[in-house]
Amino acid sequence: MKKLAVFAVALFMATVTTNAQEMKTQPQIIVSGEGKIKVTPDYVIISVGVENTGEQAADVKKKNDIAIDAVIKYLKKSKLPESDFQTKQVQLNKTYDYEKKKHYFTASQTISITLKDLSKYDTVMLGLVDSGINVINGVDFRSTKVAEYESQARVKAVQNAKAKAQDYAGALNQKMGKAILVSDNSSTYYPRPYMAAMKMSADTEMSRETLAIGEIEVTANVTINYALD
Numbered sequence: 011m012k013k014l015a016v017f018a019v020a021l022f023m024a025t026v027t028t029n030a031q032e033m034k035t036q037p038q039i040i041v042s043g044e045g046k047i048k049v050t051p052d053y054v055i056i057s058v059g060v061e062n063t064g065e066q067a068a069d070v071k072k073k074n075d076i077a078i079d080a081v082i083k084y085l086k087k088s089k090l091p092e093s094d095f096q097t098k099q100v101q102l103n104k105t106y107d108y109e110k111k112k113h114y115f116t117a118s119q120t121i122s123i124t125l126k127d128l129s130k131y132d133t134v135m136l137g138l139v140d141s142g143i144n145v146i147n148g149v150d151f152r153s154t155k156v157a158e159y160e161s162q163a164r165v166k167a168v169q170n171a172k173a174k175a176q177d178y179a180g181a182l183n184q185k186m187g188k189a190i191l192v193s194d195n196s197s198t199y200y201p202r203p204y205m206a207a208m209k210m211s212a213d214t215e216m217s218r219e220t221l222a223i224g225e226i227e228v229t230a231n232v233t234i235n236y237a238l239d
Contacts, residue, residue, distance in 0.1 A: 012068050021069050023095055024094075030051070036187070037184070037238035037239075038189075038190060038235050038236065038237055038238060039149075039173045039175050039178055039179060039186070039194070039235070039236050039238055040175040040233065040236075041171045041173060041232075041233070041234055041236070042086055042231065042232065042233045043077075043166075043168060043169070043170035043172070043173075043174065043193075043231070043232050043233075043234065044166075044167050044169040044170055044229065044230070044231050044232075045162070045163040045164060045165065045167035045169070045170060045229070045230045045231075045232075046163060046166070046227055046228070046229050046230075047159045047162050047163045047166070047227070047228045047229075048227050048228075049153050049155070049225060049226050049228060050153075050223060050225055050226075051123060051128075051151035051152055051153050051158050051202075051223060051225075051226050052092060052126075052128070052152075052153055052155075053126045053128065053151075053152055053153075053154065054124075054125050054128060054131065054150065054151050054152065055122060055123070055124050055125075055148075055149070055150040055152060056122070056123045056124075056125060056134075056136055056148075056149050056150075056180025057098070057120060057121075057122050057123075057147035057148050057150075058081075058119040058120070058121055058123065058134075058145065058146050058147065059099075059118055059119055059121065059143065059144075059145040059147060060074050060077040060078055060081070060118065060119050060144060060145065061074075061115050061116065061117070061118040061145050061147075062074050062077075062116070062118075063114055063115065063116045063156050064114065064115060065112065065113070065114060065115070066115065067102060067104070067115040067117075069115075070102070070115050070177070071102060071115040071117045072116040073117070074117040074118070074119055076226025077141070077142030077143070077144075078121070080141040080142050081138060081142055081143060082121075082143045083093075083139050084138065084141040085123065088122070088130075088134060088137065090125075090134075092100075093123070094123065094126070095122065095124070095195075096119055096121065096122050097119065097120070098120045098122045099118070099119065099120040100119045100120075101116075101117070101119070102115065102116070102117045102202075103115065103116045103117075103118075103238060107176045113153070113166065114204075118145070119144075119184075120147065121158045121183075122168040128223060133230070147200060150214055151178055151223065151224070151226055152181045152226070153226055153228075154233070156201065156206045156226075156228060159193075159197070159228040160228055160230060162228075163196075163228050163229060163230035164194070164196065164230040164232065166230070167196075167230040167231060167232040168192075168232055168234070171232055171233070172234070172236075175236045176226065176233070179236075179238060184238045184239065185238070185239040186236050186237075186238065186239075187236060187237030187238060187239045188236070188237055189234050189235065189236055189237075190224045190231060190236065190237055191232075191234070191235040192233075192234050192235075193233040193234075194232055195231040195232060195233060195234065196229070196230040196232070196233075217227050
């Protein structure tokens with residue numbers, strides 16, 4: 011009985027080894043594919059802020075609070091849903107000016123605004139500056155249908171990889187078999203026309219044509235192992 015058990019284990023191990031060897035020796039072709047979908051964004055996330063510097067912490071904080079209060083009231087008056095704007099960062103920092111040998115305090119607060127009607131961009135930006143905003147951190151264009159476009163991009167990536175595999179297999183005078191392994195290498199990226207912390211002066215003028223919407227590029231990347239027959 012013991013000998014029979016040993017024989018069964020040995021037979022099983024031999025089978026597993028044979029199968030593993032067959033898998034290792036299976037001719038394969040490994041290709042990568044990319045799919046791109048260009049779409050027009052339908053909303054924008056605007057990051058703006060207020061920043062004040064002075065010798066007294068209470069004074070700079072008060073100036074910030076007054077400006078932010080005016081900004082929030084303006085946004086509500088503009089009938090933006092309260093869920094579409096949010097305070098993101100509040101800071102009060104103490105710094106030392108070695109040249110003047112004085113301490114200064116800088117108060118800052120950042121607000122993120124989701125603007126779903128791009129036609130209101132210029133009006134909203136002008137209103138924000140008039141309300142007290144003196145820092146524009148940047149704008150980030152987005153699409154509400156990004157999941158749909160990502161799916162389309164993935165299909166195009168697979169088609170691209172398959173076409174490459176067929177080209178290589180044909181050049182080798184071999185036949186392309188089934189896909190053995192598929193690896194998704196995609197990562198969502200939102201290109202943005204970024205304006206890094208641009209401080210606005212009180213007399214800053216903004217033209218009525220300040221928004222170039224452009225296009226968002228949704229990209230998917232895939233790696234596929236195909237069998238070669």
